[in-house]
């Protein structure tokens with residue numbers, strides 16, 4: 001059964017994001033919260049907004065992951081939705097927790113994901129799952145609808161602020177912030193966004209934690225090009241990523257591009 005209606009698919013292509021009807025059951029959300037507690041307990045040295053590769057146990061990106069975050073990437077309902085948006089050949093190449101503790105000041109600057117990633121042609125659909133309720137009050141994801149449409153990376157500038165989760169932000173002159181839309185979700189709901197869409201989120205000044213899980217799926221017609229960044233290097237200086245050795249998984253279909261290297265899990 002199709003998970004997205006024709007008009008939701010059209011919305012994704014028109015706006016750059018969509019919130020599907022499909023959501024995770026409460027029991028699974030409770031398990032994800034437990035998994036997050038475990039993840040934070042076993043990675044006390046990492047800021048909770050920067051828990052990159054949360055799905056890889058003893059990975060080499062400075063985070064020791066938890067299996068449930070890997071399991072959730074195989075959820076058939078999520079994959080059905082992603083398939084409707086990017087086609088039948090699907091690679092999962094990333095899974096990151098963005099957990100903003102209550103009253104703690106880090107914000108995610110306006111950015112385009114494509115600025116950071118070694119995928120050519122650039123393509124990815126992110127599934128952002130709310131582990132907690134994610135509302136304006138506790139700094140939900142914010143998007144600039146339609147900013148993906150030109151399929152162009154806008155000019156970014158570097159920032160060395162301490163309270164920033166990512167170090168590159170879209171130059172303010174490149175877009176109109178007054179167009180921003182708040183993507184409010186209940187825990188278990190999800191939003192999906194395009195690789196070119198400008199998005200970010202404010203610092204969480206509320207008394208409620210705001211945790212989300214961002215799963216990255218690319219069409220296997222694109223190449224996860226491990227040589228674009230040197231080993232251990234990435235365009236994000238604020239946290240460690242290593243695209244040269246990161247395992248990626250073919251979730252459905254075939255490696256249509258024929259050049260992707262998969263590392264066994």
Ligand SMILES: O=C(O)CCC(=O)C(=O)O
Pocket residue numbers: 098108113126128140141199200201212214
């Ligand atoms: O969780 C957030 O506030 C930011 C998430 C984000 O930037 C992403 O999923 O690409």
